[in-house]
Amino acid sequence: MSFVVKNNITWVGKLDWELREFHGAEYSTHKGSSYNSYLVREEKVALIDTVWSLYAQEFVDNLEKEIDLHRIDYIIANHAEIDHSGALPALLARIPDTPIYCTENGVKSLKGHFHKDWNFRIVKTGDTLDLGNGKQLVFVEAPMLHWPDSMLTYLSGDAVLFSNDAFGQHYASEKMYNDLVDQDELRAECLKYYANILTPFSPLVTAKIKEVLSFNLPLDMICPAHGVIWRDNPAQIVEQYLAWADDYQENQITLVYDTMWNGTRHMAEAITRGIRAADPTVEVKMFNLALSDKNDVLTQVFKSKGVLIGSPTVNNGMLPQVAALLEEMRGLRFRGKYASPFGSHGWNGGAVDRIGERLEEAGFNVASGIKALWKPTEDALADCVAFGQRIAQEWRGGAEPANVIERTAAATQPAPARPAPKPAAAAVRNTLPQSASAMRCRVCGWTYDPAQGSPAQGIAAGTPWSDLPDTFLCPECFLGKSVFEPLHRMPNGAGATTAAAAHSAPVVIVGGGSATYQLVRAFRALDPHTPVVVVTADDGADYSKPQLVHGFSRKLGAADFVERTAAQLAHEFGITIRPHTRVDAIDQQRKTVRIGAETLPYRDLVLALGANPWIPPLEGNATDRMITLNNLADYENYLRHVSAGERVLVIGAGLVGTEIALDLAEGGQQVWLTDSSPHSLAKLLPEFVSRHLEATLAQKGCRLHLGHRVTALDSSGGAITAQLSDGTTVEIDTVIAAAGLRPRTALAGAAGLRINRGIQVDSYLRSSAEHIYALGDCAEIEGLVLPFMQPLALSAQALAKTLAGEPTPLCLPAMPTVVKTPALPIQVGGRTVTDGLSWTVEGDESGLTGKAHNGDGELVGYVVTGVHLSNGAALLQQLPALL
Numbered sequence: 067m068s069f070v071v072k073n074n075i076t077w078v079g080k081l082d083w084e085l086r087e088f089h090g091a092e093y094s095t096h097k098g099s100s101y102n103s104y105l106v107r108e109e110k111v112a113l114i115d116t117v118w119s120l121y122a123q124e125f126v127d128n129l130e131k132e133i134d135l136h137r138i139d140y141i142i143a144n145h146a147e148i149d150h151s152g153a154l155p156a157l158l159a160r161i162p163d164t165p166i167y168c169t170e171n172g173v174k175s176l177k178g179h180f181h182k183d184w185n186f187r188i189v190k191t192g193d194t195l196d197l198g199n200g201k202q203l204v205f206v207e208a209p210m211l212h213w214p215d216s217m218l219t220y221l222s223g224d225a226v227l228f229s230n231d232a233f234g235q236h237y238a239s240e241k242m243y244n245d246l247v248d249q250d251e252l253r254a255e256c257l258k259y260y261a262n263i264l265t266p267f268s269p270l271v272t273a274k275i276k277e278v279l280s281f282n283l284p285l286d287m288i289c290p291a292h293g294v295i296w297r298d299n300p301a302q303i304v305e306q307y308l309a310w311a312d313d314y315q316e317n318q319i320t321l322v323y324d325t326m327w328n329g330t331r332h333m334a335e336a337i338t339r340g341i342r343a344a345d346p347t348v349e350v351k352m353f354n355l356a357l358s359d360k361n362d363v364l365t366q367v368f369k370s371k372g373v374l375i376g377s378p379t380v381n382n383g384m385l386p387q388v389a390a391l392l393e394e395m396r397g398l399r400f401r402g403k404y405a406s407p408f409g410s411h412g413w414n415g416g417a418v419d420r421i422g423e424r425l426e427e428a429g430f431n432v433a434s435g436i437k438a439l440w441k442p443t444e445d446a447l448a449d450c451v452a453f454g455q456r457i458a459q460e461w462r463g464g465a466e467p468a469n470v471i472e473r474t475a476a477a478t479q480p481a482p483a484r485p486a487p488k489p490a491a492a493a494v495r496n497t498l499p500q501s502a503s504a505m506r507c508r509v510c511g512w513t514y515d516p517a518q519g520s521p522a523q524g525i526a527a528g529t530p531w532s533d534l535p536d537t538f539l540c541p542e543c544f545l546g547k548s549v550f551e552p553l554h555r556m557p558n559g560a561g562a563t564t565a566a567a568a569h570s571a572p573v574v575i576v577g578g579g580s581a582t583y584q585l586v587r588a589f590r591a592l593d594p595h596t597p598v599v600v601v602t603a604d605d606g607a608d609y610s611k612p613q614l615v616h617g618f619s620r621k622l623g624a625a626d627f628v629e630r631t632a633a634q635l636a637h638e639f640g641i642t643i644r645p646h647t648r649v650d651a652i653d654q655q656r657k658t659v660r661i662g663a664e665t666l667p668y669r670d671l672v673l674a675l676g677a678n679p680w681i682p683p684l685e686g687n688a689t690d691r692m693i694t695l696n697n698l699a700d701y702e703n704y705l706r707h708v709s710a711g712e713r714v715l716v717i718g719a720g721l722v723g724t725e726i727a728l729d730l731a732e733g734g735q736q737v738w739l740t741d742s743s744p745h746s747l748a749k750l751l752p753e754f755v756s757r758h759l760e761a762t763l764a765q766k767g768c769r770l771h772l773g774h775r776v777t778a779l780d781s782s783g784g785a786i787t788a789q790l791s792d793g794t795t796v797e798i799d800t801v802i803a804a805a806g807l808r809p810r811t812a813l814a815g816a817a818g819l820r821i822n823r824g825i826q827v828d829s830y831l832r833s834s835a836e837h838i839y840a841l842g843d844c845a846e847i848e849g850l851v852l853p854f855m856q857p858l859a860l861s862a863q864a865l866a867k868t869l870a871g872e873p874t875p876l877c878l879p880a881m882p883t884v885v886k887t888p889a890l891p892i893q894v895g896g897r898t899v900t901d902g903l904s905w906t907v908e909g910d911e912s913g914l915t916g917k918a919h920n921g922d923g924e925l926v927g928y929v930v931t932g933v934h935l936s937n938g939a940a941l942l943q944q945l946p947a948l949l
Contacts, residue, residue: 109198119152340454606632711799
């Protein structure tokens with residue numbers, strides 16, 4: 067079977083009517099599936115994906131009936147999993163030299179599956195392949211949608227997106243188009259596919275869709291790798307994905323249980339009656355797990371605002387099918403949902419406790435559960451009804467979770483009254499982070515599980531987070547340990563401030579941002595009681611500042627970067643946050659800070675003041691129109707200015723300026739990038755790498771003026787004219803100063819602390835005044851100013867121990883700096899720009915590895931780019947410590 071999809075595009079895949087299980091037995095396929103392969107015949111011929119290896123020979127035979135195999139010029143491997151690539155060995159046995167276009171990870175995966183060194187051609191986002199007749203294939207990397215190797219391929223001219231697993235469904239139909247099949251069946255299979263496969267990657271789904279939309283490409287059809295083709299209003303499935311990725315939930319509560327002698331089943335039925343009585347508007351669904359398909363159950367969990375999981379106790383734990391479901395739920399990482407455990411038991415009620423723990427690990431907002439002894443009595447079932455009523459009310463209105471009710475033959479007293487909800491004020495102290503076995507990356511969502519380790523980085527299974535080297539990098543986003551946080555948190559009430567602590571002088575932290583909240587997180591893990599007060603001039607929100615430079619091309623607003631508000635942080639860590647507040651003076655003798663007319667005492671004072679952008683001194687009447695990008699407030703102003711015009715001048719080709727320029731170019735702006743240095747990132751990269759980066763910037767449309775500084779900005783009311791030192795003039799709409807940062811030291815200097823480039827501190831982060839410390843961008847540590855995430859995180863951990871009573875010096879290993887330019891990813895470590903270095907370099911345009919040696923032949927620095935990025939970890943291990 068084959069058919070014309072559109073113009074010169076032909077479907078040449080395989081319908082699998084009999085498929086009932088997929089990924090082994092991991093995914094049920096009640097409606098079968100299809101393995102979609104597409105043949106594009108222009109002046110050049112491209113084959114996009116193949117089929118499962120079970121049907122490899124059938125596929126090749128049918129393909130040969132469609133076209134002479136030797137006319138196929140290119141093979142596109144959007145994804146290397148064998149349901150898409152399984153026919154490659156049979157096909158390449160016939161046409162062995164045909165190039166395969168795929169991502170770098172695609173090469174690794176295909177080699178891993180088939181152990182063949184085929185003619186691979188690595189592509190990156192924005193790369194194109196000309197097919198003739200005015201048509202091109204445009205490639206878009208889509209890592210973790212749903213494998214690291216995934217990519218999308220767009221055919222210009224026909225406006226067709228070959229989306230691989232995205233927007234697909236396991237659904238076999240000869241009709242093959244979305245407008246011809248049963249719409250209810252189609253939506254159900256799409257929802258099931260997303261819920262069971264793509265849910266853990268929802269933040270990446272949103273980001274990738276916004277990235278693709280920012281290209282402003284016309285879209286006439288979406289051709290996925292499984293299921294039907296979207297030709298009627300293809301935007302509908304894109305919009306549905308955005309909705310599903312946004313912590314989706316309906317007004318539904320789902321109960322899932324397994325049972326031995328029906329005690330837990332009777333409890334589930336009674337809880338259901340209570341929920342329906344308290345809230346007739348909520349839809350309630352109940353599943354006996356032993357009699358239900360787990361993927362259908364997980365789909366209902368995805369739809370629900372809350373779930374209740376029940377099991378009797380066996381061997382002080384839960385029944386195996388319940389444990390297996392909870393493991394699936396942990397991996398799917400549902401967000402923004404309530405949960406509660408329940409179950410009957412005989413000698414011991416450990417199942418409910420274990421279920422609650424597993425639900426917390428899975429990221430649910432867990433309310434305490436309910437237990438019943440032996441076969442539930444009428445009174446016990448009445449308690450279950452009441453429990454269901456409370457659950458319905460609380461999950462509708464967001465009140466405090468209910469207390470545990472344990473009904474036994476002897477204990478039939480009413481459940482204790484639920485405490486009054488605590489106010490959501492800044493001083494709430496009831497939920498603190500605890501030392502968790504698993505750690506989640508706050509940027510991309512990847513989770514480190516000690517039970518599995520990270521074999522790709524040489525981390526053996528069973529290695530706890532605390533034993534990971536400080537050089538550990540997230541394998542998805544290449545950021546360090548500083549962006550990780552515990553996967554689950556302490557139950558409500560843990561770490562409440564004691565009466566004695568409530569009257570003691572607090573630890574006062576001046577300044578917000580990453581430095582402050584990493585210190586708070588580490589300190590609270592060691593000391594849950596000492597009062598902590600954060601005084602910050604901004605709104606106190608926690609966000610990833612390095613990500614701001616990538617927001618324009620992704621069409622992100624300031625609110626999209628906020629991970630936790632001040633109120634949420636205060637509640638989580640049991641601290642007081644005073645936003646929009648400035649400290650006017652420090653009295654180190656009295657150990658107080660002055661805020662207006664108020665005097666605030668401190669036990670210890672931490673200055674986390676950050677740094678100000680450096681504004682170059684220029685001539686002209688438009689110097690006040692320079693803008694900066696240093697915080698969320700700046701970002702709102704930045705978006706407003708950049709969106710109002712199309713021409714942008716970025717002053718400074720350092721780390722931030724280069725990333726800004728590339729992001730703006732990706733977003734469609736005309737960008738000029740200037741720097742007085744003769745090459746980009748001159749303080750970080752050797753010249754041979756800078757030249758490679760500059761070529762990439764030029765390919766993306768950036769106009770480079772390096773070795774020449776901006777001398778003046780003038781305007782007659784509209785556009786701005788920039789004058790450069792070589793006499794060049796540039797007319798632009800927006801000017802961004804990204805020429806570096808200067809530590810904020812005025813408050814410390816006025817208090818008499820020693821100042822140099824920053825606030826001078828020793829290896830314990832102690833300033834020249836007793837009980838005053840400095841942290842982050844404002845600190846100069848043993849002569850070093852280190853405005854990067856990894857030293858900040860290590861500083862926060864060391865200072866937390868010192869504040870908790872265990873004086874700990876800061877030790878800094880060799881650390882990588884990652885240049886987050888997607889078109890040419892770069893990692894650099896050690897000494898790379900000092901005199902007296904000799905370099906050995908290997909690689910080509912796709913990437914290189916450079917090693918810097920001193921006069922004694924010792925490795926002192928390195929740089930890796932592109933496809934060589936994975937070499938960085940091993941080189942980093944060989945470098946000497948920084949401090």
